[in-house]
Amino acid sequence: MADTSPRTDVSTDDDTDHPDLGSEGALVNTAASDSSDRSKGKMDQKTLRRLAQNREAARKSRLRKKAYVQQLENSRLKLTQLEQELQRARQQGVFISGTGDQAHSTGGNGALAFDAEHSRWLEEKNKQMNELRSALNAHAGDSELRIIVDGVMAHYEELFRIKSNAAKNDVFHLLSGMWKTPAERCFLWLGGFRSSELLKLLANQLEPMTERQLMGINNLQQTSQQAEDALSQGMESLQQSLADTLSSGTLGSSSSGNVASYMGQMAMAMGKLGTLEGFIRQADNLRLQTLQQMIRVLTTRQSARALLAIHDYFSRLRALSSLWLARPRE
Amino acid sequence: MERIRDLSSKKAAVIFTKSSCCMCHSIKTLFYELGASPAIHELDKDPEGREMERALRALGSSNPAVPAVFVGGRYIGSAKDIISFHVDGSLKQMLKDAKAIWL
Numbered sequence: 001m002a003d004t005s006p007r008t009d010v011s012t013d014d015d016t017d018h019p020d021l022g023s024e025g026a027l028v029n030t031a032a033s034d035s036s037d038r039s040k041g042k043m044d045q046k047t048l049r050r051l052a053q054n055r056e057a058a059r060k061s062r063l064r065k066k067a068y069v070q071q072l073e074n075s076r077l078k079l080t081q082l083e084q085e086l087q088r089a090r091q092q093g094v095f096i097s098g099t100g101d102q103a104h105s106t107g108g109n110g111a112l113a114f115d116a117e118h119s120r121w122l123e124e125k126n127k128q129m130n131e132l133r134s135a136l137n138a139h140a141g142d143s144e145l146r147i148i149v150d151g152v153m154a155h156y157e158e159l160f161r162i163k164s165n166a167a168k169n170d171v172f173h174l175l176s177g178m179w180k181t182p183a184e185r186c187f188l189w190l191g192g193f194r195s196s197e198l199l200k201l202l203a204n205q206l207e208p209m210t211e212r213q214l215m216g217i218n219n220l221q222q223t224s225q226q227a228e229d230a231l232s233q234g235m236e237s238l239q240q241s242l243a244d245t246l247s248s249g250t251l252g253s254s255s256s257g258n259v260a261s262y263m264g265q266m267a268m269a270m271g272k273l274g275t276l277e278g279f280i281r282q283a284d285n286l287r288l289q290t291l292q293q294m295i296r297v298l299t300t301r302q303s304a305r306a307l308l309a310i311h312d313y314f315s316r317l318r319a320l321s322s323l324w325l326a327r328p329r330e
Numbered sequence: 331m332e333r334i335r336d337l338s339s340k341k342a343a344v345i346f347t348k349s350s351c352c353m354c355h356s357i358k359t360l361f362y363e364l365g366a367s368p369a370i371h372e373l374d375k376d377p378e379g380r381e382m383e384r385a386l387r388a389l390g391s392s393n394p395a396v397p398a399v400f401v402g403g404r405y406i407g408s409a410k411d412i413i414s415f416h417v418d419g420s421l422k423q424m425l426k427d428a429k430a431i432w433l
Contacts, residue, residue: 219419226363227413234356241350278353278394282409289417296418 110169115179117162121155128152129311132304142300149295149303156291160284163191167280171273174280181321184314189228190235190283195290196225198310202294205309206302216297224290231286235279238272245269331385333378338400342430343368346386346398349375353409354397360416366430368399402428 043051132148167174177185187193199221209217245268249261295303338344343361345368347354361368373379373386373396387395393408400406401424406415415421425431 220417223417223419226360227416230356230360230363233359234352234354237355238352241352272350272352275352278409279356282353282356282413285410286413286417289414293417293419 110166111173111178114162114166114170114173117166118159118179121159121162125152125155125311128155129308132308136301136304136308145304146300149300149307152307153291153295156288160288163284164281167191167277171276171280175276181318183317183321183324187317190231191280192283192287193314194224194228195287196221196228198313199224199290199294201313202306202309206298206306209302213297213302217294220290220293220297224286227286228283231279231283238275238279242269242272245272331381334382334385334389335403337369337371338405339403341369342366342402342428343425344371344400345369346371346373346382346396346400348373348396351396353394357397357399357409357412360412364416364422364425364431365433366425368430401425401430 128148128151132145132152135145135148163174173179174191177188177191180188187197199217203217203221206213206217245265248265249258294306298306334346337346343366345354345358345361347358347370349372358368358370373383376382383395386398387393389405390398390408393410397408397412398405399408399412401421406412406421406424412421415424422431
């Protein structure tokens with residue numbers, strides 16, 4: 001028995017201060033001193049078994065430690081990778097929203113998919129706009145400009161289609177504007193821009209306009225503002241009725257036997273939340289209709305300039321946002 | 331259907347709504363802003379509301395049943411149509427033609 005275990009020899013030589021066993025932890029030392037108390041130089045079966053168990057425990061502990069360190073190392077690599085991805089995405093102007101939000105929203109993947117789709121849309125838009133800019137600078141003919149303008153309008157329709165699909169999935173993500181830069185978010189109305197505000201910006205840039213065009217754009221600015229106000233009023237009534245629904249029956253109602261009424265209340269509130277999607281859809285419909293009407297009022301060349309001016313405005317707003325985020329802070 | 335035809339032709343502008351419908355609230359607001367004072371019929375307050383809702387749904391095909399807007403006794407559409415007609419100026423013209431507004 002003694003010759004099968006390499007440790008036995010060592011412990012008979014010196015059992016109180018054992019360098020090998022000592023490195024394996026306190027348990028081992030206790031076991032070693034135990035054995036020295038009982039009978040010097042001799043180890044019974046029990047002690048041997050205990051020593052073997054200790055060695056096994058120490059071996060497992062070392063393995064666990066090794067696995068743990070490996071895991072840490074993997075996490076570190078993953079983190080570096082994520083940081084690099086985030087950096088790349090930032091450079092491309094993509095906004096990645098907080099993971100916390102997405103974990104909580106049911107359409108977490110939908111939100112991510114929409115963000116990706118939207119950044120692709122933006123990329124395509126940049127290309128179109130570069131084309132439009134060079135065509136304008138090269139004094140291209142109306143027919144050539146018309147084709148590009150129609151392309152841009154079709155691209156806007158595509159955006160509203162993408163948004164409508166995304167709203168079915170995660171209406172709060174769209175309303176939050178987390179897919180836009182912070183500065184754009186500051187001007188957000190019902191998940192997008194206010195057409196009436198854009199028209200105000202354009203007025204100076206489209207000179208010279210005929211009397212008729214001037215009136216057309218002014219009218220359009222007014223009608224889109226009226227429609228925006230009307231939709232905002234509807235949203236207010238939605239909030240009010242949601243608050244009324246949620247607060248009804250919370251006072252004085254006994255805690256027991258009200259599960260059914262609580263569930264009924266929640267079902268009603270859910271129904272009301274469901275109409276949020278309709279508001280986003282109508283707001284986008286308003287945006288599209290306003291752009292289309294603007295183009296009907298303007299000449300082809302003016303339309304091209306207007307679309308470019310709108311595009312440049314949003315580009316600058318996004319650039320401003322990046323500068324603001326990167327500003328030095330004390 | 332009979333009752334809808336009846337009610338919708340009694341005034342130049344008529345809107346069928348539900349008291350709980352917030353988009354209806356938006357469309358009503360828009361009409362008031364334009365200076366029209368449409369007759370409002372809330373389906374959930376009408377004893378024949380259910381039948382009327384069914385008839386309106388059939389009328390608007392893909393549209394929701396409410397809001398349902400009639401101008402000059404003619405069905406114009408729901409929220410989407412109203413916003414579109416408002417932006418291109420044709421809603422105002424329809425309201426003028428039906429003598430719901432004068433200016």
